[in-house]
Amino acid sequence: MKRKLISLLCLALIALAGAFGQTKKVELKFAWWGSQVRHEATIKVIELYQKLHPNVSISYEFAGFDDYWMKMTTMAAGGQLPDIMQQDYSRITEWQSRNLLEPLDPFVQNKTINLSDVAKPILDSGTINGKLYAISAGSNSYAMMLDVDAFKKAGIPLPSQDWTWDEFEKIALQLHEKLGIYGIGGGFEVDELAWKANYLSDGQFLYSADGKSLAYKDDALLVNFLKMLQRLIKAGAAPTYQEYMSSFGGATGNVQMDAIVTGKSAIEAVWSNQVVTVATAAGPGRNFAVVHIPRHKKTGLPGNFLKPSMFLSITSQSKNKEEAAKFIDFWTNSVEANLILNAERGVPISAKVREALKQTVSPINKVVFEYMDRVAKDAAPTPPPEPARHAEIRANVYVPLIREQVFYGVLTPEEAAKQLRIQATEILKRP
Amino acid sequence: MKKRATTSASAGRQRLDNLAGYLFISPWLFGFLALTVIPIIASIFLSFTNYDILSPPRWVGLQNFKKMFFEDPRYWKSVRATLYYALTAVPLRLIVALSVAMLLNTSRRGVALYRALFYVPSVVGDSVAVAVMWRQIFGGDGLVNAFLRLFGLPGKRLWLADPQFAIWTLILLAAWQFGSAMLIFLAGLKQIPYELYESADIDGAGPVRKFFSITIPQLTPIIFFNLVMQTINGLIVFTPALIITNGGPLDTTNFYALYLYKRGFENFQMGYASAMAWILMLVTALLTLVIFKTSSRWVFYESEVK
Incomplete structure (x- = not known):
């Protein structure tokens, strides 16, 4: 009996220590929709980020398109939205109008998110009423x-x-x-x-x-x-x-x-x-x-036209907005991360990343990159996001x-x- | 059990017993209230609102019902498709179920095995796996076309993309899943007193006469039960249509429950979907009532024999 008690105490102690260790860690949640290829690549990027930032632990959730929106809508109603969520061009206006998205301008101004290599039209696509709410995860046409x-x-x-x-x-x-x-x-x-x-x-x-x-x-x-x-x-x-x-x-x-x-x-x-x-x-x-x-x-x-294939945005329900912004910066500017993502969400928006990728990608990827360069120069004006x-x-x-x-x-x-x-x-x- | 005197002490005991009882069923009770009763009540309210989950419901009065009945052509298409399905699939399934039940109502060897085998499609019946298999069978390069080609027929028809045939693939699936109705028929057949057939034999009645004069009348309570259950099932059919045809082609298989789901969970029009659900519930109740009301004319109960 006594021995049992001691071992129980020990266990509690370990759990306690674990809990203390945990409190220091920043916890982020990231959700996206997509195919199997996308899930695997995205998870790899998350693992890479955690390795580079041992103080951050990112949990994630993914699904197909329809299920994803069902989940996110329910979570929004319950105040449980993830910190970072993938957004769609046709839905972003609706979500912003419900105050569910956080303006990103402060993070851009304090350089948490570095957008110096991104062309303005790409940023415009995520801008609503003069404020930036979402950053394109890749360009598409x-x-x-x-x-x-x-x-x-x-x-x-x-x-x-x-x-x-x-x-x-x-x-x-x-x-x-x-x-x-x-x-x-x-x-x-x-x-x-x-x-x-x-x-x-x-x-x-x-x-x-x-x-x-x-x-x-x-x-x-x-x-x-x-x-x-x-x-x-x-x-x-x-x-x-x-x-x-x-x-x-x-x-x-x-x-x-x-x-x-x-x-x-x-x-x-x-x-x-x-x-x-x-x-x-x-x-x-x-x-x-x-x-x-x-x-x-x-x-x-x-x-x-140059369509943002999808966006990353920070939800207003997030408790770690600054850390979430750091992840989006990594996503946008890290060559290593984009090598893993392999332009599956569209051509990277940072010119620097794009150049770096051009040197390494496969011939068919190169065909796409060159095509997107041509579209950037010869495109119709970007239509406003679709109404809800x-x-x-x-x-x-x-x-x-x-x-x-x-x-x-x-x-x-x-x-x-x-x-x-x-x-x-x-x-x-x-x- | 011992008889208890009605003293105040035993009344307290009784209360305690009741409490224990309620405690024991509380997990179920909680689930029933939280997941069934409250949502049902909420959906009455929601059917009079516009509700997209993201923002609070907005009262719109009868607008959802008005839109449904007068402004949504897809709604009436889905009603038509559902009725067509229920009116064909239910009788077909009952006929198949009764036929198989009669075949199995003998004392030959191995009957138990066949009974089990015939029941299998219904066990896996409403599942996604069967629906996926059905899609393969009727696909362009599927089993059915391969079979037709075997006999030199063209075998090129795209069954699931053909507005005339797509719904029939689903009706066939329903007919194939006759298992539960079949088991109930079988139990009913075994209840029919053997003397009735014996005396019919003596009177020189043939098998057809015996079927219509003894088997069917004796089975009417069972037919009645199966008819009610299967009609309800037919009106709320969902899984096969979602997986096999996804409502297409030309909305010919866009059954009521599927359309309701699409409105609610793909377009996030929960108010509209709730309104649809209540109409479905009322119509189902009404149809069941009609079957019940007419039952006194054609259902025969042994106990009524004076």
Whole structure:
């Protein structure tokens, strides 16, 4: 009995000592969404940071996109938000308006976060009402990924940066005729391309500045684009929507199932940070090039803009904001960390890091880096972050109307575009 | 147990016993209150608000219901899909369940094994794993198409992306998961007095006549029970639609519960989702009531025989 008591006492002492040791440690929590590749790389960076800063211990939480937002929303309601959270371009306005995010300007001014190597437009994307709330975790842009070998085989020269949608259609048809494969893969009717980029290339934004109405003038651009896709499908130069959904990853959004991976198409629309994933899935011995989204006129704007693929921000519920800021600085400026992250969240925003990475990354990574350099010089003006109701409009209006009913042949492009305008306006108008 | 005199001491004892009893069920009671009763009550309130979790609920009166009934075309599509599913999948499942139950209602050797085997799909029934398997089977390069090709048929149809067929893959899945209904039927079949069949034999009745004049009438209480349970299950179907088709194509499998979930947990419109949930609950209750009310006309209870 006595011995038991002593051993118990000892245990309590050890626990106590442990607790004291712990109190000195700074505890941070970091949450993000993403794929398995991203989870592994991010955890490695956290481990690296802990090794360099033994006084900091970082716990983390990750999930897929939808689950992540469910979790964060619940945590916000319970005052349990992590110190650092990954933010999305389409949600940041909403979160800031609820005072859930901490302005980062003080940390930038006292040099905790060093942004001297970051271009101003990139910072602007995380700025709301003149205050910086989020720092881009990497830049992104929509891209046309080309199978270089297929182009060579068909004897078609690679398109130039300023190619137009007319040329795009012709090339897609030629590729199909000469090689018997699809010219383009599926998913071109996605809102980012058919709607947003399409109007951006005409100098128009989808939404008004206050986010209360649609800003683009007429439906013709959208209608013409959808008609072009229908022509390509009819000619056999693009997969049907059904085939895209079931065979080429349309339903799951898994780019590793894209038609280009197995050589079934020669042009694919992807985000620039997905190019490496697609190329890796295609395997060694394949050659890919990346060019701008086609435009309406040779001399006009491209549909591209520099989009922050996602942000890091500090929540107002954090108890260790200064330490969280230090981590964001490390994330932004450490070459070592970015080597691990491997531009999977987009091209690093610090010019210095970018230069350092260019020397070491793989050939396909280099293709992406060079593409992003070109986009930085030749892009449409960055549209303001989407209004909070964009998610609802996309899920309940755009996808059922444009993606499904048009491509299942239920509605004509004209009718669908008209409906889209009516229903989206209704949702935006709601108080 | 000994009989206790009603003295004040034993009354105190009684109270103590009660307290102990409540203490024992308190973990369950707590869970029931915190996780079931309170949320249900809260959802009544929420159905009259706009609530996105991030900011406090805002009272909007009947606006959610108005939007649901008059302004949301996807809502009515989901109602139609759900009713279509319930009206096809439930009868189909009951017919399959009864057929298999009758096959197994013999004393042949190995019947117990078959009983267990037929029940397996229902044990793993509503699970994600089965749904994933179903998706593979009906996929473009799946089992069904491979099977069709075996017989020289085209075998190229994209079942899950076809607005006409997608819902039928889910109905088939429901029919295949007949196990629990089958077991209940089997128990019911064993209750039917053997004399009835014997005297029918003597009267020269054939198997079809015996089925319709003895088996079905004798089984009506069981059919009634199964019908109620399966209808409720059919109206709240969720998992297979989420995993196999995710509501597509063209919203043909966007069942009520799935659409409710998407509104609540993907678009964060908890008020709207709560309103939807209450309508579903009312309709389910109403349908069950209708089945109950009509039951006196067609359900036959042994005890009613005078």
